[in-house]
Amino acid sequence: MKVNFNQPFVDCFGNEVINEKTGKGTNIAESLCLVIFNLNGVGGVPLPPNKKYALHKICQKIACSPGEVELTTEDGTLLKEIAAEAYSCGAYGQVADIIENNV
Numbered sequence: 001m002k003v004n005f006n007q008p009f010v011d012c013f014g015n016e017v018i019n020e021k022t023g024k025g026t027n028i029a030e031s032l033c034l035v036i037f038n039l040n041g042v043g044g045v046p047l048p049p050n051k052k053y054a055l056h057k058i059c060q061k062i063a064c065s066p067g068e069v070e071l072t073t074e075d076g077t078l079l080k081e082i083a084a085e086a087y088s089c090g091a092y093g094q095v096a097d098i099i100e101n102n103v
Contacts, residue, residue, distance in 0.1 A: 007029075009026045009091055030092065032079070032083070035083075036058065
């Protein structure tokens with residue numbers, strides 16, 4: 001499936017979430033890449049090397065072509081697991097919607 005992570009996070013009212021440090025919108029692709037790059041574990045449990053490497057490959061796909069990321073079902077499931085750990089309900093929901101609805 002192809003998905004588009006090159007879009008801004010929006011708040012519950014549909015307004016773009018602005019990064020206070022940069023004054024720019026918070027891009028989902030960039031945010032996901034930073035989360036993945038810095039991730040060591042989920043739920044207090046260290047990630048096994050095979051999942052770390054799989055996430056590294058997913059991160060490269062997102063960074064290289066954020067508007068057209070080719071994901072397998074397993075990639076999508078892993079990304080949703082990571083997003084659930086890293087993000088609030090609203091941000092997680094947007095990532096999950098992108099993956100589930102191929103937005």
